[in-house]
Amino acid sequence: MRTGYIDRILGKIISRKFTVFATATALMIWSDLTSDTWGMIAIVYIGGQSVIDAALSWKHGKDD
Numbered sequence: 746m747r748t749g750y751i752d753r754i755l756g757k758i759i760s761r762k763f764t765v766f767a768t769a770t771a772l773m774i775w776s777d778l779t780s781d782t783w784g785m786i787a788i789v790y791i792g793g794q795s796v797i798d799a800a801l802s803w804k805h806g807k808d809d
Contacts, residue, residue: 766787
């Protein structure tokens with residue numbers, strides 16, 4: 746059964762970006778991670794992952 750476009754995107758967001766968000770938030774709560782560092786972790790991961798996704802899409806075509 747084919748999954749819908751929104752389901753695929755939500756699956757990727759929840760599995761990757763949400764894990765990074767949860768990990769950075771846990772570190773901020775239970776260790777000495779500042780909010781600036783938390784923001785930097787989120788920006789670097791999301792930006793880096795976007796570049797990787799774009800490169801893979803360009804090299805291998807649209808992922809259907």
